[in-house]
Amino acid sequence: MHPDIPRRHELRACLWLAVLVTVLHPASAHASLFHGETLDAIANGISWVAIVIAPIIGIAIFWLVHILPKKIAEKKKHPQTKAIQCLCLLSLCFGGLLWPLAWLWAYSKPVLHKLAYGTDVDETIGHHGEAKEEKSEIRAAARARRRTRTAGQQQGRAVVMGDWKYDVISVGYPGPVLRGCPKAEPRNLAPGWVGFDFEAAFERPVKIINDAAMQALGSYDGGTMLFLGLGTGLGSALIVDGCVHAMELAHLPYKRGSYEDYVGIRGLEKYGKKKWRRLVADVVEILMDALRPEEVVLGGGNAKKLKELPLHCRAGENADAFRGGFRLWEKRVTSGHLRIRIA
Incomplete structure (x- = not known):
């Protein structure tokens, strides 16, 4: 054997031992790149x-997400924006549990509000979701109009009223x-x-009620009376023992539309007089079954187009509206001396 071979094996063994010691030897550990005060400052910032x-x-x-339904309602001119707000x-107090309800409410159509008031939008909300006029601004404008009456307003009132003498306005x-x-x-x-x-x-006391309610008031003789005005649409009012309730029955669903679509002017033009008269009789019967009035008064410009009046119905006159306007200022107007109240 060559004399250098044992030396080469010894040298190789020494090298492997040095590598092993280097790997296994514990080096000093560093938990961070920063030390001392720098590390403390970073920890305080975090x-x-x-x-x-x-x-x-x-x-x-969380707050911005929760007011989103209110913003959506304002953008859609939802008439129940305040309730959604x-x-x-309340959802903030309950940890967001009511937020989905507010979201769905903002996107829903206010059907009941439309039935009650005839509209499903709030006209007082502007295009950018802000109120057009705050209540304080309205009151201030009214005070300003009283203080600074313009000649144009006085002249306009003179043209409309002429030389009439009046104390109150209905x-x-x-x-x-x-x-x-x-x-x-x-x-x-x-x-x-x-x-x-x-x-x-007008510089006079003014009372305002629905036009159908005013004509109903002029037609009223006591008890429970339902008034239906057959005109451009369908006016309606119910009087119970002197208490006048203006109603929006015209917008209730009927067949494939609403009552107004069938017995208003659109229905008359679409179906003709013969079918329109049958529709009027059907609508009167349905409303009488629902409201149970003692009598029904049919008024409005198209009431005269009926050949025969339905059972328990009588025809009203346009002059009844004037009589109703006077009755607004009277305390007792019927033979039974009933006190009139506007609901």
Whole structure:
């Protein structure tokens, strides 16, 4: 054997031993790239972020998400925006459990509101979800109109009223009326009714009720009476023992539309007089079964197109509206001395 071979084996063994010692020898460990005060400062910053800043951001995001239904309702001019906003606030107290209900409510169609008031939008909400006029601004504008009466207003009043002498004014409004004020703009007239100060304009006391209710009041003789006005649409009012209830029966569902679609002017033009008369008789029968009035008064311009009146019905006259306007200011108007109340 060559004398250098044992030496080569020894040298190789020494190298392997050195590598093994190097690998197994414990090196000094470092937990971070930073040391001392720098490490403490970074730890303090992370603590502030986790304890203060992150919760604030989370609360802000939670709040923004929770007011989304209110923003959606304002954009869609939902008439129940205030109620949706209240539900959003309640949801905050219950940890967000009510938020899905508020979201669904904002996207739903207010069917019952439309039946009650004849509209499914809130006309007081602007295009950007802000109120067109706040209540304080309306009151301020009314005060300003009283203080600064323009010559144009006085001249306009003189043209309309002429030399009439009057003490009070009654207004029959073709739309929903709430607490003596128009609730929504009329569908078939120019806007400007909602928020208008009639007493300031006429300088007289003013009472406003639905036009069908006013004609019903003029037709009333006591008991329970249902009034149906056959005109452009279908006006309706119910009087029970002197209490006048203006109603929006025209928008209730009937067949493939609403009562107004069949017995209003559109139904008359679409179906002709013969079928329209049968539809009127059918609608009167349905409403009598539902409301149980002692009698029904059929008024409006198209009532004269009926050849025969349905059972328990009598025809009203346009003059009844004038009589109803006078009765608004009387305390007792019937033979039974009933006190009139506007619901």
